[in-house]
Amino acid sequence: MRAYRIDTMSTQKTVRQRADAVEENELRLEQEKAEQIVEALNTELANSYVLYHQLKKHHWVVEGAEFLPLHEFLEEAYEHVEEGADVIAERTQALGGVPVSGPTNQEQRATVEFEGEDVYDVRTMFQNDLEMYGDIIESMRDSIELAENLGDYATAEILREILVTLEDDGHHFEHYLEDDTLVLEEATK
Numbered sequence: 427m428r429a430y431r432i433d434t435m436s437t438q439k440t441v442r443q444r445a446d447a448v449e450e451n452e453l454r455l456e457q458e459k460a461e462q463i464v465e466a467l468n469t470e471l472a473n474s475y476v477l478y479h480q481l482k483k484h485h486w487v488v489e490g491a492e493f494l495p496l497h498e499f500l501e502e503a504y505e506h507v508e509e510g511a512d513v514i515a516e517r518t519q520a521l522g523g524v525p526v527s528g529p530t531n532q533e534q535r536a537t538v539e540f541e542g543e544d545v546y547d548v549r550t551m552f553q554n555d556l557e558m559y560g561d562i563i564e565s566m567r568d569s570i571e572l573a574e575n576l577g578d579y580a581t582a583e584i585l586r587e588i589l590v591t592l593e594d595d596g597h598h599f600e601h602y603l604e605d606d607t608l609v610l611e612e613a614t615k
Contacts, residue, residue: 443524445531451522459576464523466569467514470585472526472535473562474511478504480540480555487545496548496602503555503595510588517584537565552599559596566592 443449448461455463481504488496515525526535533540538561541554566589573582 445524445526447524449522451520453520453580455521455576455578457522459578460521460523463573463576463578463581464518464521466572467518467521467581468523468526468535469537470562470566470569471511471514471518472532473538473565474507474514475529475532476536476538476540477555477558477562478507478511480558481507483543484551484555488548488551490548492548499598499602503598506591506595510591513584513588517581521578521581538562549603552602556596556599556603559592559599563589563592563596 448457448464450457451460481500485497485500485504488500490496515527518525526532538558541551546554566585570582570585570589573579573585
């Protein structure tokens with residue numbers, strides 16, 4: 427039996443593309459336009475990961491009589507965000523850019539802010555999530571408009587598809603925050 431050595435990591439130390447560089451793309455989108463769209467996409471990507479981490483945190487810490495359906499709902503929500511983020515990152519790369527990927531860079535690039543490490547009551551957590559969804563939805567609409575105005579209809583369409591899911595999930599958070607419920611709160615003594 428022969429033994430084969432497989433290197434799991436390349437020893438290459440040469441930078442192939444700087445993180446802030448946008449190279450010529452095969453999609454025939456002008457360089458200047460591609461740079462603007464990559465900038466917008468990286469903001470959307472960063473926002474997505476801030477939301478993802480907040481939803482993931484809430485998934486881990488949610489408690490109470492409604493624990494299981496909320497736990498499952500949050501899992502579905504962060505999975506949707508992660509799927510959208512992956513599509514955004516791939517489009518960024520297709521346009522000649524480098525997707526923002528490091529947590530520090532994502533936090534700096536994002537236009538939304540993580541609520542922090544503290545654990546809040548469910549209603550406060552969901553209000554924070556709904557607020558972030560609203561901010562991201564507005565930003566995404568601006569990015570769609572930018573892509574449209576620059577003639578990048580494919581990026582606009584990709585973002586529209588992600589926006590539909592974001593709006594749908596945001597609407598579900600809104601439903602959870604309504605005051606009508608079958609769960610009775612224990613009377614305070």
